[in-house]
Amino acid sequence: MTIQSFIPPQRTLMGPGPSDVSPRVLSALGRPTVGHLDPSFVGMMDEVKSLLQYAFKTNNTYTMAVSAPGSAGMEACFVNLLTPEDTVVVCRNGVFGARMIENVQRIGAKVIIVDCPWGRAVDPQALEDTLKQNPQAGFVAFVHAETSTGALSDAKTLCSIAKKYDCLTIVDAVTSLAGVELRVDDWGIDAIYSGSQKCLSCVPGLSPVSFSDKAAEVIKNRKLPVQSWFLDQSLVMEYWSGQGKRSYHHTAPVNSLYALHESLVMLQNEGLEQSWARHKAQHDKLSKGLRDLGLDYIVPEQERLPQLNSVYIPKGIDDVKVRQYLLNEYNLEIGAGLGQFAGEAWRIGLMGYAARSENVALCLAALKDALTQ
Numbered sequence: 594m595t596i597q598s599f600i601p602p603q604r605t606l607m608g609p610g611p612s613d614v615s616p617r618v619l620s621a622l623g624r625p626t627v628g629h630l631d632p633s634f635v636g637m638m639d640e641v642k643s644l645l646q647y648a649f650k651t652n653n654t655y656t657m658a659v660s661a662p663g664s665a666g667m668e669a670c671f672v673n674l675l676t677p678e679d680t681v682v683v684c685r686n687g688v689f690g691a692r693m694i695e696n697v698q699r700i701g702a703k704v705i706i707v708d709c710p711w712g713r714a715v716d717p718q719a720l721e722d723t724l725k726q727n728p729q730a731g732f733v734a735f736v737h738a739e740t741s742t743g744a745l746s747d748a749k750t751l752c753s754i755a756k757k758y759d760c761l762t763i764v765d766a767v768t769s770l771a772g773v774e775l776r777v778d779d780w781g782i783d784a785i786y787s788g789s790q791k792c793l794s795c796v797p798g799l800s801p802v803s804f805s806d807k808a809a810e811v812i813k814n815r816k817l818p819v820q821s822w823f824l825d826q827s828l829v830m831e832y833w834s835g836q837g838k839r840s841y842h843h844t845a846p847v848n849s850l851y852a853l854h855e856s857l858v859m860l861q862n863e864g865l866e867q868s869w870a871r872h873k874a875q876h877d878k879l880s881k882g883l884r885d886l887g888l889d890y891i892v893p894e895q896e897r898l899p900q901l902n903s904v905y906i907p908k909g910i911d912d913v914k915v916r917q918y919l920l921n922e923y924n925l926e927i928g929a930g931l932g933q934f935a936g937e938a939w940r941i942g943l944m945g946y947a948a949r950s951e952n953v954a955l956c957l958a959a960l961k962d963a964l965t966q
């Protein structure tokens with residue numbers, strides 16, 4: 594038997610990511626591969642860098658894309674900034690805060706956990722109380738948009754508290770970038786990472802990151818080498834920013850970077866603030882429709898993420914059957930509950946290219962049909 598080409602089904606992706614990829618991005622992916630040190634490609638990487646600075650609202654020199662998914666961006670931030678001597682306060686209100694804790698523990702640094710209820714924003718007062726009691730802490734880490742529950746934390750306030758206690762901040766913006774207000778420089782974020790496959794409408798596999806001058810200083814001055822050779826930013830930075838002459842570090846995912854470039858050009862053309870507003874407008878439409886279907890949100894209204902809508906599964910409804918029905922009858926993917934909400938919630942994503950009226954209409958009609966069936 595000869596194995597045939599793989600032709601994937603045409604799905605509408607409205608889960609927690611990957612989200613729908615724009616056709617423009619997909620066609621950029623198919624452009625001819627050039628060498629990763631080709632002058633034309635180096636020029637494109639410079640553009641990716643300035644487009645990422647635009648998306649993050651930062652002037653940070655150390656802004657680039659890690660050649661791996663969001664979790665690698667997370668790991669890059671932790672392994673570069675921390676040594677076993679450090680103490681880190683991590684806020685946990687879902688799955689991804691827990692993943693941050695794992696990173697800190699594997700480095701051998703001390704972790705102090707601020708636990709907040711799942712489905713709620715991180716409580717600024719709880720962070721402040723913890724920092725007051727732990728003056729040795731040098732870092733604060735939290736997830737801006739917790740995709741496992743659909744809760745949005747107040748990154749501006751959390752960062753200002755961290756600054757008050759002389760801590761550097763590490764922020765997970767995998768789902769927040771381009772979907773909700775995010776201002777790296779204004780809010781004083783020191784290390785931030787995101788993902789290509791959520792609100793950027795791009796294919797999975799790249800993780801935009803940015804480091805403040807202060808964070809870059811910490812990385813430059815560390816005595817212990819970074820435990821991961823691949824993620825060592827002092828080596829990668831030379832590759833991304835070596836003035837005119839770049840040296841080989843690893844082979845850049847050339848075509849994936851075309852795709853990221855295209856998605857960021859689209860973001861720039863739409864306008865960052867307009868992209869935030871679009872996500873909110875589509876969320877308002879969807880949440881009204883979900884309410885009409887009798888579905889209740891997990892997260893209180895003022896802490897909701899527009900791009901990730903988590904609702905309780907009504908009593909007597911079979912979670913798996915409904916999601917299978919949506920997939921089989923409508924080619925529509927929504928997300929299952931994660932962690933504490935496994936089997937109890939659905940997570941409906943409105944990310945990037947998926948945050949459009951036709952997607953909202955399809956999702957509401959399909960869910961209505963599925964619930965009736």
Ligand SMILES: *Cc1c(COP(=O)(O)O)cnc(C)c1O
Nearest residue numbers: 662663664689738740767768788
């Ligand atoms: C998706 C996600 C990640 C992990 O990204 P991967 O690309 O799956 O590695 C991390 N944090 C948050 C908040 C996410 O939504």
